[in-house]
Amino acid sequence: MAVNPWQPPYDHHAAAAPGAGEPQTTYGITEEIEGDARLKNVVETAVGNWNTVLREVGAQGDLIKRGTQSWPSEPDAAAIQLSLGEVTNPFGLGGGLTTPDCGGPDGNVCKETVTFDRETIRDLDEDSGVHLVAHELGHALGLDHSKYPVADDEVMSQEGTMGVAPPTKPTQEEARAVLALYGGSAS
Incomplete structure (x- = not known):
């Protein structure tokens, strides 16, 4: 097995839904994505790909589910909110930006807002x-981005794929790293 290149991970992640038994988190999409069948399918495919690989490494069910959970500041919101907007990425890369709104005892339990550049993602x-x-x-x-890319199929690599179709699902190593963050046991 390859060395886990994501250590240490970000110091924050989307909060797990309380009382869910198996670890899970929720996501939501804006009406603009909901109303665009192609973009909605892209989101559902990406979520499905993460869940498939997470189950392959030991998750008992879907870690990422569409829905909401309760927050001290908001009674009903998704842990990960996907939206469209104008994104000026500070690194000049890609067409998306993830920003946390953190709290909890260690300040690392977050609602995450993922904003995709409206024009870029549609193109x-x-x-x-x-x-x-x-x-x-x-x-x-x-x-975080892979610090030591070990394979061309890492979805978290910051490197481009140079003429090769980009990876559309995480590697098992990436899924194991996520499962460890949520308290699940990976195989």
Whole structure:
């Protein structure tokens, strides 16, 4: 097994839904994404790809579910909110940006807002769109960019794929890193 290149992970991640038994978190989409069948499909595919690989490494069910959970400041909100807007990424890369709103005893339990640049995501082919959403979901789930890319198929790599279709689902190593953050046991 490859060395986990995501250590240490971000110092924050989307909060797990309380009382859910198995670890899970929630996501929501704005009406603008909901009303665009292609973008909604891109989001659902990226979420489905994360959940599939998470189950492959030991999650008992879907870690990421559409819905809401209760917060001290808001009674009903998703832990990860996906939206469209104008994104000026400080690194000049990609078409998405993940920003946390953190609290909790250690300040690391967060609601994560993922904003995709409206024009960029609509201009991407389907695989590139799924890759972008899966990559930003990885950030919302607590992963940073891979520090030592060990494979071309890492969704969290900051490196481009140079003429190769971008990865649309996380590697098992990436999924194990997320599962560890949420208290699940990975195989």
